[in-house]
Amino acid sequence: MTTLAIVGAGRGLGAAVARRFAREGFAVALISRNRKHVDALASDLAAEGISAAGFVANVREPASIAAALEAATEKLGPIEVLQYSPLPQKDFMRPVLETTPADLVGPVEFSIFGPVAAVHQVVPGMRFLGGGSILFVNGGTAVKPVGRLAGTSIAFAGQSAFATMLHDELAGDDIHVAQLIIPGSIDENHPQKNPAALADLLWNMHKERNEFRTYATELDAD
Numbered sequence: 001m002t003t004l005a006i007v008g009a010g011r012g013l014g015a016a017v018a019r020r021f022a023r024e025g026f027a028v029a030l031i032s033r034n035r036k037h038v039d040a041l042a043s044d045l046a047a048e049g050i051s052a053a054g055f056v057a058n059v060r061e062p063a064s065i066a067a068a069l070e071a072a073t074e075k076l077g078p079i080e081v082l083q084y085s086p087l088p089q090k091d092f093m094r095p096v097l098e099t100t101p102a103d104l105v106g107p108v109e110f111s112i113f114g115p116v117a118a119v120h121q122v123v124p125g126m127r128f129l130g131g132g133s134i135l136f137v138n139g140g141t142a143v144k145p146v147g148r149l150a151g152t153s154i155a156f157a158g159q160s161a162f163a164t165m166l167h168d169e170l171a172g173d174d175i176h177v178a179q180l181i182i183p184g185s186i187d188e189n190h191p192q193k194n195p196a197a198l199a200d201l202l203w204n205m206h207k208e209r210n211e212f213r214t215y216a217t218e219l220d221a222d
Helices: 013-022 035-047 062-076 101-129 147-173 195-208
Strands: 003-007 027-032 052-056 079-084 132-139 175-182 213-215
Touching (some): 003 013, 003 062, 003 101, 013 027, 013 035, 027 035, 027 062, 035 052, 052 062, 062 101, 079 101, 101 147, 132 147, 132 195
Parallel strands (some): 003 027, 003 079, 027 052, 175 213
């Protein structure tokens, strides 16, 4: 059994993706900052017959994300799919003219340092497996910056650049790197942006291994 590791796992999209991949035979590593929340989610999934476990990491601390992914591999099995989808903090979203260099430290740590650390941790194992997928989940500011959300717009742009380079660099190793853009926000009542629909999209991105970038809806639809 191989493992799906979800960085930023919660009861919305994270839980839906965990259930979707578990139906295909994956174990699930749930990674977040809150031990109580991630253990409760792992317990709920285990009650459904899913092989799942929770791990704690702060994505702004590269050593902690690397350690969590190493522990997940040891406990559940080799990581075949990495999903990077933590929700940015609200204080990252300042207007551009109010954003100072200090204000960008958090967003850059969150959206660039964290993914770089995670990717460096999982790529050797994916190469050993003979392939895998690295899936980035971003809001619309990753491709269309918004002045009132300067920190995330800048940091997501950097993450998009990193992911694009990875897509090209790792293709020869049969490691598919892809990005899902969710304009606006996840919405339980939206036919294309509810967690189950997004989980299906992410599964298809892993399985079909086509385009680098997939949009949940048209960028200007929200």
